[in-house]
Amino acid sequence: MDSSSSSSHSPSAAAAPAPDAGRYTFSPKLRWQPEVEEYFAAAYGRDRFARISEALARPSRYSCIRVNTLKSSTDAVMHKLMDLVCENGLSDGIYGMEIVGGDQPHEQSSLVRKCPYAGLENVLFVQGSGPHVLNYNSQPDQSVKEVIVSRKCAESVLRGAQVFVPGVLACSSHVEKGDKVAVSVAIEQPVKDGGWAVGITRGTVLQGLQSDVHYEERNGLYIGQGTSAMPRSGIFRVPHGIAVEMTERVYKLPSFNDVLEGEIFLQNLPSVVAAHVLDPQPGERILDMCAAPGGKTTAIAILMRDKGEVVALDRSHNKVMDILKLASEMDLNCIKAYKLDALKSVRKTDEATNVGMGEAIKTLAEDSGPCHVTVDVRATNVNEESSTTTVVVQSETEQLFSVDDKNPESRKYVSKAELRKNLRRMKNGPGRNNCSGGRVEKSKGFFPNSFDRVLLDAPCSALGLRPRLFAGEETLESLKTHAKYQRRMFDQAVKLVRPGGVIVYSTCTINPGENEALVRYALDTYKFLSLVSQHPKVGGPGIVGSCELFNKTYTEEWLTEHEAELVQRFDPSSPVDTIGFFIAKFNVGERQV
Numbered sequence: 001m002d003s004s005s006s007s008s009h010s011p012s013a014a015a016a017p018a019p020d021a022g023r024y025t026f027s028p029k030l031r032w033q034p035e036v037e038e039y040f041a042a043a044y045g046r047d048r049f050a051r052i053s054e055a056l057a058r059p060s061r062y063s064c065i066r067v068n069t070l071k072s073s074t075d076a077v078m079h080k081l082m083d084l085v086c087e088n089g090l091s092d093g094i095y096g097m098e099i100v101g102g103d104q105p106h107e108q109s110s111l112v113r114k115c116p117y118a119g120l121e122n123v124l125f126v127q128g129s130g131p132h133v134l135n136y137n138s139q140p141d142q143s144v145k146e147v148i149v150s151r152k153c154a155e156s157v158l159r160g161a162q163v164f165v166p167g168v169l170a171c172s173s174h175v176e177k178g179d180k181v182a183v184s185v186a187i188e189q190p191v192k193d194g195g196w197a198v199g200i201t202r203g204t205v206l207q208g209l210q211s212d213v214h215y216e217e218r219n220g221l222y223i224g225q226g227t228s229a230m231p232r233s234g235i236f237r238v239p240h241g242i243a244v245e246m247t248e249r250v251y252k253l254p255s256f257n258d259v260l261e262g263e264i265f266l267q268n269l270p271s272v273v274a275a276h277v278l279d280p281q282p283g284e285r286i287l288d289m290c291a292a293p294g295g296k297t298t299a300i301a302i303l304m305r306d307k308g309e310v311v312a313l314d315r316s317h318n319k320v321m322d323i324l325k326l327a328s329e330m331d332l333n334c335i336k337a338y339k340l341d342a343l344k345s346v347r348k349t350d351e352a353t354n355v356g357m358g359e360a361i362k363t364l365a366e367d368s369g370p371c372h373v374t375v376d377v378r379a380t381n382v383n384e385e386s387s388t389t390t391v392v393v394q395s396e397t398e399q400l401f402s403v404d405d406k407n408p409e410s411r412k413y414v415s416k417a418e419l420r421k422n423l424r425r426m427k428n429g430p431g432r433n434n435c436s437g438g439r440v441e442k443s444k445g446f447f448p449n450s451f452d453r454v455l456l457d458a459p460c461s462a463l464g465l466r467p468r469l470f471a472g473e474e475t476l477e478s479l480k481t482h483a484k485y486q487r488r489m490f491d492q493a494v495k496l497v498r499p500g501g502v503i504v505y506s507t508c509t510i511n512p513g514e515n516e517a518l519v520r521y522a523l524d525t526y527k528f529l530s531l532v533s534q535h536p537k538v539g540g541p542g543i544v545g546s547c548e549l550f551n552k553t554y555t556e557e558w559l560t561e562h563e564a565e566l567v568q569r570f571d572p573s574s575p576v577d578t579i580g581f582f583i584a585k586f587n588v589g590e591r592q593v
């Protein structure tokens with residue numbers, strides 16, 4: 001759609017102080033629902049919450065890289081990355097630009113460095129930089145062409161992406177392929193009758209920086225400068241593709257696309273820490289309840305030296321495919337990924353493991369007359385927890401059949417080659433994945449007490465992810481809904497872990513209702529759980545006490561001083577400069593029957 005309306009960008013209360021003519025810095029103000037702001041201010045104190053809010057609106061100034069130590073060493077990867085930084089220009093533009101505040105350019109040699117925290121020797125940091133001052137006035141007589149992008153698009157660009165076609169909201173009238181364009185972001189603003197609106201329709205024509213009556217509103221919201229990859233008409237006509245190749249960015253982070261694939265994984269530091277805190281041991285059986293895209297799953301498998309079993313669940317088919325793809329890239333064989341709603345991950349004990357299989361075999365035996373039935377669980381696709389159980393049955397006449405336990409009547413001839421393949425799988429372990437050609441296995445769930453350790457990296461409000469340019473979509477009500485969902489998931493985790501086992505609970509949100517209040521619920525509900533200390537410890541303590549807000553219509557219990565010291569809370573405004581994240585670790589004692 002190519003609207004001919006001129007810019008109607010709504011007034012922005014998020015505007016920064018007026019910049020020098022043509023020089024722009026990035027200084028967005030993160031907006032919250034007033035009731036949520038009130039609640040967080042009660043939890044953190046107003047000043048600390050303001051600092052957190054400010055930090056959330058910009059990206060971390062470094063990239064964290066986890067090394068696949070089964071394929072390479074941290075030292076070897078460090079040297080390769082240093083070479084890449086120097087030779088291939090991963091550091092393009094990290095130097096030589098004016099930086100606002102104290103974050104000055106680094107020496108090339110210190111761009112890649114080892115993570116300084118004990119226990120995280122498999123982690124490297126690659127330095128980025130910003131915020132940089134943007135200057136559009138190199139040719140003052142020429143009017144500057146502009147592109148305004150959506151908030152989601154801008155958040156990706158701040159993390160290093162290009163501007164893709166669907167992300168463009170508005171553009172100057174005569175943009176041609178190859179033109180230099182200034183890129184800014186349209187962020188939701190409060191509207192008179194309540195709620196929020198972006199106030200700009202896709203296809204809007206912009207009048208140029210100086211002549212556009214609204215250009216002042218975009219102060220503080222410029223994210224960089226780029227070269228248009230197509231004319232304006234294309235940007236609003238084609239469905240996908242790069243619209244603008246960024247050449248100058250307000251924050252610069254080196255790009256790792258297709259770099260050392262399988263050897264490294266770009267991952268937030270707290271996520272790496274969460275996998276280490278779980279402390280998985282080779283040979284154990286681990287459950288990763290909400291696993292996609294598999295960042296923590298693969299970290300766990302590597303810590304186990306690919307020995308044992310990591311069961312990775314996600315409710316989305318495509319996301320399970322992502323896990324399997326990542327496991328395959330990293331050459332990890334101990335990961336088994338299934339599509340399953342984690343809220344239904346406990347299988348009832350009265351469903352005996354092999355009922356389906358037994359029935360299937362009986363039916364077949366009765367049907368085929370006397371036969372010699374061989375069921376080698378390891379040699380076949382048999383999976384007690386899978387809904388596509390396949391049993392290979394060998395009759396006296398050496399014929400091989402597979403029987404689906406959902407449909408015992410069904411018999412399918414299985415070639416000897418297939419059986420040999422299965423035997424090979426038995427020898428080589430469970431296989432890199434349980435899907436081929438896009439097929440993902442579903443699971444019926446797992447029996448109680450069947451895992452040594454469980455990681456519940458819960459779906460959450462994600463209010464710790466950064467950069468985040470708007471937070472008004474979350475209300476107190478929606479925050480409560482996340483918390484209820486997490487409790488139900490935690491209930492499942494408690495059933496699945498064996499006595500003597502471990503549960504690690506984590507989220508990427510700063511919301512105490514999904515963090516400390518979950519821990520309170522866990523400890524008050526399950527007396528056999530104990531909160532334990534964590535290694536490595538990088539984050540700070542949890543939040544102590546409780547809150548009562550809005551005439552006691554909103555109350556929440558958090559932690560005691562002692563408990564707060566045992567959890568890890570990653571504050572985005574701390575010098576560690578990570579996303580907002582929370583980790584709690586529980587030891588599981590004997591249940592009282």
Ligand SMILES: C[S@@+](CC[C@H](N)C(=O)[O-])C[C@H]1O[C@@H](n2cnc3c(N)ncnc32)[C@H](O)[C@@H]1O
Binds near residue numbers: 289
């Ligand atoms: C925080 S992300 C997990 C990130 C992952 N642990 C990692 O480190 O790469 C949460 C995931 O939970 C999944 N999810 C949400 N509800 C679920 C459910 N009921 N059962 C299983 N997975 C669920 C989402 O699809 C999403 O991939």
